[in-house]
Amino acid sequence: MRIAIIGTGVVGRTLAGALQRLGHDVVVGTRNPTETAKREEWATAHVPLRPLGTAAAGADLVVNATNGLASVAALGQVGSEHLAGKVLLDVANPLDFSQGFPPTLGVKDTDSLAEQIQRAFPEARVVKALNTVTASVMVNPAALGDGDTTIFAAGDDSEALQAVVGVLRELGWQDIVELDGLHNARGLEMWMGLWVRLMGALGKPDFNVKLVR
Amino acid sequence: MRIAIIGTGVVGRTLAGALQRLGHDVVVGTRNPTETAKREEWATAHVPLRPLGTAAAGADLVVNATNGLASVAALGQVGSEHLAGKVLLDVANPLDFSQGFPPTLGVKDTDSLAEQIQRAFPEARVVKALNTVTASVMVNPAALGDGDTTIFAAGDDSEALQAVVGVLRELGWQDIVELDGLHNARGLEMWMGLWVRLMGALGKPDFNVKLVR
Numbered sequence: 001m002r003i004a005i006i007g008t009g010v011v012g013r014t015l016a017g018a019l020q021r022l023g024h025d026v027v028v029g030t031r032n033p034t035e036t037a038k039r040e041e042w043a044t045a046h047v048p049l050r051p052l053g054t055a056a057a058g059a060d061l062v063v064n065a066t067n068g069l070a071s072v073a074a075l076g077q078v079g080s081e082h083l084a085g086k087v088l089l090d091v092a093n094p095l096d097f098s099q100g101f102p103p104t105l106g107v108k109d110t111d112s113l114a115e116q117i118q119r120a121f122p123e124a125r126v127v128k129a130l131n132t133v134t135a136s137v138m139v140n141p142a143a144l145g146d147g148d149t150t151i152f153a154a155g156d157d158s159e160a161l162q163a164v165v166g167v168l169r170e171l172g173w174q175d176i177v178e179l180d181g182l183h184n185a186r187g188l189e190m191w192m193g194l195w196v197r198l199m200g201a202l203g204k205p206d207f208n209v210k211l212v213r
Numbered sequence: 214m215r216i217a218i219i220g221t222g223v224v225g226r227t228l229a230g231a232l233q234r235l236g237h238d239v240v241v242g243t244r245n246p247t248e249t250a251k252r253e254e255w256a257t258a259h260v261p262l263r264p265l266g267t268a269a270a271g272a273d274l275v276v277n278a279t280n281g282l283a284s285v286a287a288l289g290q291v292g293s294e295h296l297a298g299k300v301l302l303d304v305a306n307p308l309d310f311s312q313g314f315p316p317t318l319g320v321k322d323t324d325s326l327a328e329q330i331q332r333a334f335p336e337a338r339v340v341k342a343l344n345t346v347t348a349s350v351m352v353n354p355a356a357l358g359d360g361d362t363t364i365f366a367a368g369d370d371s372e373a374l375q376a377v378v379g380v381l382r383e384l385g386w387q388d389i390v391e392l393d394g395l396h397n398a399r400g401l402e403m404w405m406g407l408w409v410r411l412m413g414a415l416g417k418p419d420f421n422v423k424l425v426r
Contacts, residue, residue: 109318109406110317145425152407177414179414180414187408187410187411188407190318190405191404191406193400193402194400195400197397201391207424207425209363209424210425212357212420213415
């Protein structure tokens with residue numbers, strides 16, 4: 001699959017590397033590829049860096065791995081014409097650290113970042129997933145509980161949801177809970193309220209939950 | 214232990230029965246014991262019903278099992294003088310169903326019901342716990358995953374927190390995550406945002422998570 005990762009932080013880099021190793025045709029979109037390429041972590045990465053619009057233009061799947069509070073603006077720079085019809089996997093969290101740690105959610109619980117993105121880019125097919133775990137767990141679920149922990153995916157477009165579920169399976173996820181309707185992203189983002197506090201209590205970000213039902 | 218349960222809904226009745234079976238001296242506080250006793254579910258219960266203040270006055274542990282949006286008012290009827298110095302276990306969730314299902318949280322994520330209660334009754338020793346699961350699971354963790362799922366407890370007063378942890382162990386909880394600081398109740402209440410949606414997706418409330426770390 002042709003995949004464009006938007007965002008050059010730890011999440012974007014981790015996903016880009018893992019998806020490339022799975023055999024996908026991965027590019028990373030950034031405002032200024034020349035500048036990004038100078039950063040040590042990207043100088044040693046083997047993923048092509050492309051301007052934002054160019055990266056998304058050739059992709060089947062676009063991944064939003066930008067800072068959640070800046071995602072709508074960043075995707076605006078990608079361009080709605082390059083997102084139209086695409087599966088847009090939103091893995092970001094709208095965490096507001098302006099008052100310190102733990103962060104608050106930058107959206108009220110009658111909305112979600114994923115829905116904001118969907119409203120801003122109505123022709124994209126937005127799916128929320130992977131935002132409930134840290135980057136290293138996203139791409140290596142086997143590292144926790146013999147791989148038997150749970151990941152969630154929410155979306156309005158069932159074909160797009162299934163495309164994302166397929167990618168999750170490739171990454172090694174076995175227990176995937178599909179939530180019908182992008183509004184369920186509110187719950188996935190609210191989970192962060194407990195996640196950040198557990199990270200503080202456990203002293204590490206590499207943990208997850210197994211849904212026992 | 215002398216335990217007063219405040220609230221006559223499913224949660225209050227379930228906790229009262231279970232704690233009584235464990236050998237505790239349990240009473241249930243209600244505005245009007247005579248009226249409550251006429252309700253079929255209480256007519257057949259073997260737990261003493263007492264006026265709110267009377268119930269709490271003789272208790273070591275007071276459990277808030279009232280509707281979360283009305284908890285501060287209900288505890289006000291219990292009376293701050295009857296809560297002073299007591300361990301106050303808050304199991305309620307401030308769920309606002311006024312816009313239908315799924316409910317929203319009635320508090321912003323810079324606050325929590327547990328902290329509102331603590332501010333309203335500064336001499337009580339508030340601990341948040343058990344709000345993350347449905348009533349039947351609260352008192353019977355063995356029903357899920359061979360009993361190996363996770364429960365959380367948050368509080369400022371370490372002695373009160375340990376008292377609650379003791380009760381959780383008696384109820385059968387083995388994996389108890391203690392969160393130091395009542396502000397962590399924000400995370401425990403925000404979990405409801407995902408919980409209510411999982412209940413919708415699973416079609417049942419009897420589920421929980423195992424924290425895998």
